Amino acid sequence: MSDNKFSVTVRVWRQAGPGGKGRMESYKVPDVSPDMSFLEMLDVLNEDLVRRDESPIAFDSDCREGICGCCGLVVNGDVHGPDEHSTVCQLHMRRFRDGDVITVEPWRVKSFPVLKDLVADRSSLDRIMAAGGYISVNTGAAPDANAIPVDKDDAEEAMDAAACIGCGACVAACPNGSAMLFTGAKISQLALLPQGKPEKARRALAMVEAMDAEGFGNCANEYECEAVCPKDVKVANIARMNREFLLGNFLSKR
Amino acid sequence: MDLGFVKRVIFTSIGRKFVMAVTGLALGAFIIVHLGANLLLMKGEESYNGYVALLLANPLILYAELGLAAIFLLHIATAVWVRWEDWRNAPSGYEERRWQGGRTLGSATMLYTAIAILAFLVYHIVDFRFGDHSVGFYQMVTAAFRDPVFVGIYVAGSLALALHLSHGMQSSFQTLGVNHPKYTPFIKFGGLLVALSMIGFALISVYFLLELDHRKAEHHYQVAATEAR
Structure with a gap:
């Protein structure tokens, strides 16, 4: 084991509950290993806070392997941290140096109200999905695989759109707070495939109207x-x- | 008669952007024709005044003007609406925020270049459209181009327009749903070319400010005089 531990200071947004006023607070985190993920560093800080009888910092995380879309923080002004096309759980402390001051903020989007500390409520994205982000299929036996031919290029493109994990980074980074990359991906993943084509007009109309109703900005x-x-x-x-x-x-x- | 589809154009985010894009492209087409007309200034008084006379002789010119004004107003109205919504919904309160490389100088300054263009447009219309035409159109325009203050305003206006179009032209196609791996690079390049050509307005005004037209005329006169000798 290498013993190249270092210490950083994190400035974190603390907010007691929904709608409340929050403020930035500073915490020193000693003994940071460069092999830690960013969230593990926050875990260590939280253990320390609990030991000191202080309230731990609330933040979202689930898979911690970059595929669930739960975590989402603005680190030093970068959405999901300084690494390109990455989630914040995939950010590692080796990206930082001893003595760094790291600013950590939640998504600050009107349609994602902050519930507590770094946790933002992204259920507005779920309501866009509920408006039409699905196909209607009769229940019964599963249809034969490959019964419907799909062009390989279309399948690839639909897969690329379906890779969206709904983390909300697109909204958090948008100068206007628009959710169009999310909604575009969710409409595309179905519009590109034969199974999604019969309902594509009603889906696009309903999902865009739901997106507008949630109060996202324009693209x-x-x-x-x-x-x-x-x-x-x-x-x-x-x-x-x-x-x-x-x-x-x-x-x-329609 | 179900007007639901019209309502969707007015009251949805994509509908409004659709109007903004279509009117923006129409204005882009207009400004290219306008630049072509300005180029006639360099051919001389006869060509320019002949073109103006031809335009004014068309009985539909008033309706064309009203149509153009309507396109301008639609573009401005949808832009104001969209911007107002964006202003209310934009993420705010980040203590620190870094742009990630998507924005360009043109895209980040759309609102400011728009205000500059609008201010210039009002001045331009009051000065030229409703100005004194009695000296003749060529004389009116070239006299203005010999005034450094006017040329300063004119150059600033065309630079704002170039910056506005550097984002606006290609952005319109994206809004209309035209994004294709084969054609989008050409659309982006073409949009930049249109934007760059707006500097032509500035160059033409500077041409007259430096009295290069007089020098050209002198040269012609000298050549004609030598040949006559």
Whole structure:
């Protein structure tokens, strides 16, 4: 085991509950190993806080392998931290130096109200999904695999869109707080496949209207979302959503 | 008659951006034609005034002007609405925030270049459209171009326009849903070319400010005089 431990100071957003006023607080974290993930560093800090009878810092995490979309923090002004196309659980302390002061903030988006400390409520994204992010299938025996031919390129593109983990980084990074990369990916993953095509017009109309109702901002095509997306979801999906929505509006019977 | 589809254009985020994009592209087409007309200034008084006379002789010119004004107003109205919503919904309160490389100088300054262009447009319309046409259009324009203050404003206006279009042209296509691995690089390049060509407005005004047209005329005169000898 290497003994190259160092210490950092984290400045964390502390907020007692929903709607409350919060403030930044500083904590010193000694004995940080460069092999720790960023969240493990927060775990260590929390253990220390509990030992001192202080309230631990609330933050979201689940899989801690970059595939669930739970964690999401703004670290030193970078959404999901300084690594490109990464989640904050995949950020490691080796990215920092002894004596660094690290600013940690939650997503500060109107449609993601902060519940406590670093935990933001992203259920507005779930409500967009509930509006049409699915296909209607009769229950019964599973259909034969490969019964419906799918073009390989379309399948790949649908998979790339489906890689979206719904972490909300696109919204947190957007200058306007727009959720169009998320909604675009969710519309695209189905619109590209034959199973999703029958409902594509109604899906695009309903999901965009649900997105607007949640109070997200508008897309100005600045592509900050694409730059931070941990799954590298492309803005071509936003164009596809625009296309599906406009065609659905002007050409479908709805 | 179900007007639901019209309501969707007005009251949804993508609908409003659709109007902004379509009117933006129409204004882009207009400004290119405008630049073509300005280039006639360099061909001389006869060409320019001939073109203006041809335009004014068209009985539809008033309706074309009203249509253009309507496109401008739609573009501005949707932009104000969209911006107002963005301003209310934008993430705020980050103690520290770093842009991640998506924004460009053009995209980040759209609001400011828009305000600059609008201010210039008002000045431009009051000065030229409703100005004194009695001296002739060529004389009116070139006289203005010999005034350094006017040229300063004019150059600033065209630079703001170039910056605005550097994001606006390609952004319109994305908003309309046109994003294709084959064609998008060409659209982006074409958008930049259109944006760059807006500097042509500035160059034409500087051409007259430096009285390069006089020098050209002198040269012609000298050549003609030598040949006559």
